Amino acid sequence: MLDSYNARIAGNPYLVGTFACIGGALFGFDISSMSAILNNNAYAEQYGSPGPDAQGAIVASMPAGSLCGALIVSFLADRIGRKKSIILAGLIWIVGSILQCASVNRGMLVVGRVIAGVAVGIASAVVPVYQSELTPPAIRGRMVSFQQWAITWGILIQYFIGFGCSYLEGPKSFRIPWGLQMLPAVILSSGMLLFPESPRWLYDHHREEEALQLLADLHGKGNRSDPLVVLEYEEIKAQVEFERAEGAKSYMDLVKPGMIRRVHLGTSLQMWSQLSGMNIMMYYIVYVFEGAGITGRRANLVSSSINYVLNVVMTIPAIIFIDKWGRRPMLLVGMALMGTWLYLVGGLQARFGNWGLSESGDRIWLVEGNQAATNAIIACSYLFVCSFAITMGPVSWTYPAEIFPMRVRAKAVSFSTATNWTFNTALAFAVPPGLASIAWKTYFIFGTFNFAGWLHVFFMFPETAGRTLEEVEEIFAQGHKFAAWKIKREVGRRMAEQARESGKIDHKQHTYDHDGKVTPPQQTAV
Template sequence: MARENSKELPSSSFVEKGTPGLDTEVLDVGEQIQRIASECPPFYRNRNLFILYLLMIPGCLVPAITLGFDAAMMNGLQAVPSWDDYFNRPRGSLLGIMSAILPLGCVLATPFVSVVGDRWGRRVGIIVGSVIMVAGGVIQGASVHIGMFMASRFIIGVGIVFANAFAPMLIAELAHPKERQVITSLYQTSWYIGAIIAAWVTFGTFSIPNEWSWRIPSLLQAAPALLQIGGVLCLPESPRWLVAKGRAEEAKAVLVKYHANGDANDEFVNLEFEQMRGIIEAEVNNETGWKAFFDSPGNRKRLVIIICLGVFSQWSGNGLVSYYLVRVLETVGITESRDKNIINGCLMIFNWITSVASAFLTARLKRRTQFLTSGFGMLAVFTAQTLCAGLFNERHNIHAGKAVIAMLFLFYFFFNLAFNALLYSYPVEVLPYPIRAKGFSLLMFFGKASNFINILVNPIGLQAIGWRFYLVYVAWLCIEIALMWKFFVETKGPSLEAIAALFDGEHVKAEKRDFIKEKGEEKEE
């Protein structure tokens, strides 16, 4: 059977209207591949695939680790007396700028993300980001004044956006379809690994009676990126990128080695490769640009989802706790540095456990179920947290103050359910290959821009109105739930053709049939 013009329909891609290269096999091959993939042995029985997943740990998880490290480190440093004294007790807008300067670097670097990844590959994108992060971490640890400290954080932000865009993409494009959803969802859980390390490092160093109490954790922020430079060199390049660059044989060799444990005659890999080559070669020839996000109703819907994911991942109230937990704890009477650091460390351990559990739940729960459960849960908890903070501050209710601490843990349980587990895996399902790198660039832009605004505004709000600032997030979470209900599409369960129809409309089916008919007539002539 001739599959050269087949169109790829993996679980993470959709048929786009008017795309050439579609034949009658397409409607069956996607489901056939999914069926065979589900019957493949688990990864731990495929030696090469098991090694691939192990290599992903140092090669791809570092960007999220660095982001988590940064958030917990900035939380912890605010409870370190020597750091507070060295930089003249930064509060309000100055504290906001010190934290927000990192996502500002991310925002300004996003226009170059897709250019690097599409032209030179996913691995080069990760390496570029890692080198920049190492430089930033070294400068941060050697800072002699507040300007140098902020400049170093800006540099780290520039590096993070490259690595953070391409690491989950490389994971998704290398992983076996049988485990792709869970493996990609596990990527963001490493955010909490970095946070745990930073939280307990700052706890261990805060009592050092000199500048090393904050320089040690600041320098350590460069260590994960240094590890990643070596780790990513041990990983293969994305087979989809290789196909797009005309290196199809190299792409097939990657699939054979890791998805079939070296068996070149494996039926699944041959189907997977032919389908991959068919869709990518057809669509890459169309030179898909940024305008594609506005060309069809389906792509416009995808654009709305990507924007919502980026914004919601930062504006759900998590940014308030991630960077300003110390200030939040002060609103309920927790003032001892040791207590603040212990709570910070314990919260990050709890978050890692719940985020890993949420990642595995993606194999069972529907996407809309996860998102809406997360939204309603966060709203309920934040409302209760606001009420308890009010009772503590207005009526001096000690028990209500302690309840706020419990609410912090409960809030992150619901946040992690969707916005940790699905932040990068859902876009992989939503975005087809030709616009995937550009889609991730947009996800990074809106996520980091939202983070920049959020980090900048939070300390000002806390300083100005204290616990009443929580009411802003209660109102915003109501808006998030409404938008998720309206726009978020279910991508788990339906057939691939049905999922494409959810984005592009039922008329796509008719257009496919017309296109197939036209191709058949051309062959007869």
């Protein structure tokens, strides 16, 4: 009966591709579990009113743990499987949440956040791999984009839990949100027991019959003789056998010829997503709006909540259209807009702000007595978040998961995600001191990062949307000879359409049309 139930689950690619995204929600829960209590008096009393350096260290402890979690993912994912790694991440998160909820000092809080961070690092690296190996290529971008959407939902839900609990008195105003954040991990770990393992991992561990049956459930409605099922099974078989012959079991595989450029693209995109400045608007939005001149703790929390609502809503168009718009246009437009909004925020702060004192008595750069400037800064902050949500946010998870061949995907995505957490850690620690010392110049720094990233994407990142994995391989097989800006999305689609119209499709390939419908392989010569 359980096998029959698992087969029905496997037959729904959207269910398979989205449930594991609860792992992404853990990251979102952690972000707003801190942002909602930064100006909480009970929190300040419990942990000794941490200053900019101390608060930066507390916030940075989570991404530091996530860095460790991301680096061990390839070992875990290859040894115990993608599915069990996600389950383990949920269990580790529960332990971290318990420690945070029960913490009585900064040290215990930091330990809890580090442990929870390990869980987030594991989930953030293994979930895109799991999704890419179980969902059809035609909806691969959409499925991986759900990871970003889950993050935004986690941020929003936990923020409103924290906002509601802010009306409570004493430590329970922050302990209750920290305790409730373990619930999605319970759902994730228990629910994943009903979901299938990656067929690629099953075959690699000598469970060939299970791998074939899973592929049949995923793409052949249970028919093991379906041409597409047979094709995918043979591709997995060839890739696994190649990996065994080459001994591809270490990170050194990522510096072999043909891999270095892809590793550079995957890691640098994750780097630019952090250097875009989104950390400021997520972790420290309370500080940003306080400096903009919003007075009153409740007014600040309400204004900040709009940021998180926009983050959720504006991710929806990206999920729907990411496979139609293409990766490059989304990145280029997003970076240009984000750089512009940050320059405007910095300029307004510089023109109308002065050093002053916050409501808690800390020295901050403050816009006072100018409601127009305050409104403009808030508007630019909202537009920045919208720009990130509809462009960089989803693409930063999708692109690394689709540019690597399957034999190194777990290691490569793990390494790319580790880059994300490396910069996340550094920025979480550096932003509070930066705002306290150089104030408005901080926004110019991140604005410049966006324009530098725009140049990098334009000259180095080829388009991958609308292409089969074989076409992606052909792009990178050219080495450094191709010009990234000349590779258009339509080329790959046009090649597939011409092949379908002529009926001459290589028996080693299958194609997907623009609407995601599968064209089975034809046994005719090219």
